[in-house]
Amino acid sequence: MKAAVYYSPQDIRLEEVPVPGIGEDEVLVEMKACGICGSDLMDWYLKSRAPLVLGHEPAGIIVKAGSKVEEFIVGERVFVHHHAACLTCHYCTHGDYTLCEQFHKTHIDPGGLAECFRVPAQNLKIDTLKIPETLSFEEATLIEPVGCCIRAFRKSNIEAGDTVAVIGAGTTGIIHTVLSKFFGATKTIVSDLIDYRLQMAKKFGADVTVNPENEDLEAVVKLETDGIGADLVVVTAPSIEAIKAGLNVCRKGGKICLFAPTRPGKYLQISPKELFFSEIQIIPSYSTSHLETRTALELIKSDRVKVKELVTHRFKLADTAKAFKTALENRESLKVIVLNA
Ligand SMILES: [Zn+2]
Ligand SMILES: [Zn+2]
Known part of the structure; x- marks a missing residue:
């Protein structure tokens, strides 16, 4: 499958990578839309991990489900949060989900800017949300950023x-x-x-x-x-x-x-x-937990936050480099989305 691999903000290459295999309690999702976040543009934050596949605001369709997966079926449209807290550690039991060690370790594989990605068991269990019929994939990509903002207001x-x-x-x-x-x-x-x-x-x-x-x-x-x-x-x-x-x-x-x-x-x-x-x-206030992504979905679903109007640019997966250039340099851009049609 194809994936957009980040080497630096100016060097993003479309490469052939293996389709990730899934465990019995995991699913494989075909990416349909994935947002580019401000943090994807901070090279100092990414440099030590490059080359890597970015994209943590993805939405798509489940194309394969492990034998023990009960909550989801093939063909379902989902938003997947790239991080999932453990819910039992000291941080989690104090409500500091985004500081949980597991939160940082869990992530979709290889990333949202790929044709498909694997959803680890914990991400599937804690923070994978079914997208209502009335919402497009594009709108669903905004669940993560809206969740981050809700958390900031709740904390404040x-x-x-x-x-x-x-x-x-x-x-x-x-x-x-x-x-x-x-x-x-x-x-x-x-x-x-x-x-x-x-x-x-x-x-x-x-x-x-x-x-x-x-x-x-x-x-x-x-x-x-x-x-x-x-x-x-x-x-x-x-x-x-x-x-x-x-x-x-x-x-x-x-x-x-x-x-x-x-x-x-x-x-x-x-x-x-x-x-x-x-x-x-x-x-x-860093990131969002599974609590705020659910509230975000409700607010987007009920049209309280008209996220569609925030999307100013759309690119194909093959043009991810152009998408990054736009997000970095175009002063008349807000949300830039990568689509995998
Ligand atoms: Zn983000
Ligand atoms: Zn925890």
């Missing part, structure tokens, strides 16, 4: 009446914008350096948009919040500058959610004195 204890500031209006920044309203935010302020993304954020429910190249974000947030600052700031942009901007617009006693990592070796200077007296909470 967003409250009804909050003013939320979102720094970075890529796909997940826009999903946060939409979700902020479901979680009860009454004002959502979105900041990005790209005007196209701000227009999209407006379309998806942002009350105020700011391009810091032309406007002072801090001044706008102060003006919109009677000088208080945002109750919750979500930083989706992977940079120190974005986090600093987030801290500057967060109110005393507010929360700032770190939704993306910065490069290794980058540090942020914080004064414990200021942190202490401001009581600002810093809350990182």
Whole structure:
């Protein structure tokens, strides 16, 4: 079968690889659609593991099922989460599923950007979801990113009446914008350096948009919040500058959610004195567990999050290199999807 093998962001090759064999409690899925995530574009994160097959936002059809598989049958349409927690370790029993050791070890084989992939038993058991008839494969690929955003809001204890500031209006920044309203935010302020993304954020429910190249974000947030600052700031942009901007617009006693990592070796200077007296909470949120993927599916299914409108570009599996180039360089792109027709 064919798979898109990642050597570097500029070097992705379509290669022939063996079709993975499956165990008696596993299934083989034919990929139909797979999203490209911001983390797929972070070479520092992937370099040590390259060459590898990326793609952790896949949806497809079960084409083979092991003899002991009972919950699923051949022909079913499924979304598969690439990570699955063990549910019994210390982290899991404390609700920190994405920190579970098994969560990191489990992954689909070889990856979503291939004609087919194997779903390990734990992923099948814990976090493989049947796609309702009304949803397309393309829409189902958004279950994972929407799940990540739901987890960020749940961890941050967003409250009804909050003013939320979102720094970075890529796909997940826009999903946060939409979700902020479901979680009860009454004002959502979105900041990005790209005007196209701000227009999209407006379309998806942002009350105020700011391009810091032309406007002072801090001044706008102060003006919109009677000088208080945002109750919750979500930083989706992977940079120190974005986090600093987030801290500057967060109110005393507010929360700032770190939704993306910065490069290794980058540090942020914080004064414990200021942190202490401001009581600002810093809350990182990594990935999604099986709980949020289920909520994400419900929200997508009921059209609460119109994910179809987030997809701006589609490519064939053979053109995965072009898909990466678009996701990296095209300023008028949001979600880029690879299709295996
Ligand atoms: Zn992702
Ligand atoms: Zn665990």
